Amino acid sequence: MSNVHPTALVADGASLHPSVTVGPYAVIGPQAVIGPGCSVGAHCVIEGRTTLGADNRIFPFACLGAAPQDKKYAGEPTQLVIGQRNTIREFCTFNRGTVQDRGLTSIGDDNWIMAYVHIAHDCVVGNQTILANNVTLAGHVQVADLAIIGGLTGVHQFVKIGAHAMAGFASRIAQDVPPFMMVDGNPLAVRGLNLEGLRRRGFPAARMAGIKQMYRLLYRQGLTLEAACQAMAELPATHPQAAADVALMLSFLAACTRGIVR
DSSP: OTTBOTTOEEOTTOEEOTTOEEOTTOEEOTTOEEOTTOEEOTTOEEOSEEEEOTTOEEOTTOEEEEOOSOTTOOSOOOEEEEOSSOEEOTTOEEEOOOTTTTSEEEEOSSOEEOTTOEEOTTOEEOSSOEEOTTOEEOTTOEEOTTOEEOTTOEEOTTOEEOTTOEEOTTOEEOSBBOTTEEEETTTTEEEEEOHHHHHHTTOOHHHHHHHHHHHHHHHTSOOOHHHHHHHHHTHHHHOGGGHHHHHHHHHHHHHOSSOBOO
């Protein structure tokens, strides 16, 4: 392939679309599948059962698809699957899954993943997220669509971060972060709603009013979590434009296993 630098090592069996470009000294293993329009930077390593969709940009020294950092891993044929149009900056490390979970680490579409980000085994990253420099996701973490995680933030195993949530710089996230919330610090605390993010995404005033009321019920009225959920379930009657947001919140809270930041 004319787009592959002569110093790159592409193993027999690797499947690269003819439009893929591969930079100097990159190493691509025999089970890799790389879709159209992808660019693989210098010194990148793509190994294991790793599949990339179209138009991903991988910057130099990234390592994708290595064995999980799990002492129980015994060489099972697990996977890393990456969607489309992701930007993956320098020195990122994404590991494959484990058979103790789905056997799959998955990353969606249109994510902006900055340098030195680590995504451990069995993580699920949605679409249009931003993971700033040195974000570290431990195993089994879930990051929903449009979430933003600030630099130098560590996320504990099995934590869930909801859609439209935002975590500030150098946060320690050891509990689930509900959708729409802005959190920060060590110990972690909810600072309010991610209002600026919601405005930039075009949320109308009526929809924002319903989300603000959910925030009050969860964090400002002294209710138990059960009572807050019961009150939120009644919100669509008075805030119909936020009905989908209420459903998203209630679904998230029902699936929490580590408790939410409160």
